[in-house]
Amino acid sequence: MILRTSLTSPFGRKPRLAAAVLGLSGRIEVELADFLDETDSLRRQNPLGKIPTLVLADGSTLYDSRVILEYLDHLAGGGRILPSEPAARFAALRLQALGDGILDAGVLRRLETMFRDEPLRSAGWLTYQSGKMSRALDALEVAPPSDSDIFVGEIAVACALGFIDFRLGDDWRSARPRLAGWYERFAARCPGFAETAPR
Ligand SMILES: N[C@@H](CCC(=O)N[C@@H](CS)C(=O)NCC(=O)O)C(=O)O
Structure with a gap:
């Protein structure tokens, strides 16, 4: 998976932290994105042109940070950072x-x-x-x-x-x-x- 973000984005830090907590960091490659650059593929990956955006293995994308955190929780078995109860x-x-x-x-x-x-x-x-x-x-x-x-x-x-x-x-x-x-x-x-x- 590829996480489009910057290293200063606080919303982008959420999935990076979540991945560390869930032991998933090794499965996520961070690819820097510049939301101000109209030629950056970010705007094709997320029409809102916002970071973070997660690109999955099949090329589909997930946004925003809340959705990405829920997805990471699901990948880790569920109920880890988003309780089920x-x-x-x-x-x-x-x-x-x-x-x-x-x-x-x-x-x-x-x-x-x-x-x-x-x-x-x-x-x-x-x-x-x-x-x-x-x-x-x-x-x-x-x-x-x-x-x-x-x-x-x-x-x-x-x-x-x-x-x-x-x-x-x-x-x-x-x-x-x-x-x-x-x-x-x-x-x-x-x-x-x-x-x-x-x-
Ligand atoms: N609700 C979104 C907010 C994301 C957000 O606002 N990201 C900022 C960077 S920290 C951004 O991409 N700003 C560019 C823009 O709004 O065009 C989330 O949780 O992911």
Whole structure:
């Protein structure tokens, strides 16, 4: 399988981490993709032109990161990073949605500053997106992810926190010691964490 991604993409880090957790890294070759390059085959592999996109052995493709994680879980026998039992499954999916939502808002903030020159930037838009991130991070401080499981939710939240550190530099830790502690412990126990760090 070929994973089209960049080494800085937080959404692309999700399947890379998942593969490490599931022992599937050896079956996945990372092929760098540039979503801004209209000649990159990415746009034929995924009409949305987004990373990550997984190219299977038969040439068919899977996207987005949530679908790829579910596929990897299936390849590993199922129920490993996406629990089968309904209560645990929906809790994991909801936590993944929260982590992905932090990323969606963070990516929009980054794009606003990447693509718009200073005078054209909307402070209101940036504040609106930052509000989503703050509320989600506060919710995670009240109820941090698990210290024992590594499910899709823990993976998504870790990728979101890594992205904030790498791209935005917000101080999310000072007011959220429980979440900061969780992240530190997750970084130490999750296979592939250091190897998949954005660079
Ligand atoms: N919901 C998607 C989001 C993927 C996403 O937004 N990826 C970014 C890079 S981190 C991207 O490809 N951006 C290019 C674009 O939106 O054109 C997922 O979970 O895979």
